[in-house]
Amino acid sequence: MNGLAAAIAIGIAALGASIGNGLVISKALESMARQPEMSNQIRTTMFIGVGLIEAIPIMAVVIAFILVFS
Numbered sequence: 001m002n003g004l005a006a007a008i009a010i011g012i013a014a015l016g017a018s019i020g021n022g023l024v025i026s027k028a029l030e031s032m033a034r035q036p037e038m039s040n041q042i043r044t045t046m047f048i049g050v051g052l053i054e055a056i057p058i059m060a061v062v063i064a065f066i067l068v069f070s
Helices: 002-034 036-069
Strands: none
Touching: 002 036
């Protein structure tokens, strides 16, 4: 039962991260299209945001493994 709960938690975290990444990247592309001269700064900020968004599912996997194997 713990394994199923861990799998569901990881799946929900991955779903949330994919939605968040999609929104961040789409808004960054929209911003780059509107202001091409700012594209380097927007791209840098986008990569920082994507990295922070991707940290959440990694933490969910670690917590799920801790709960399953403890």
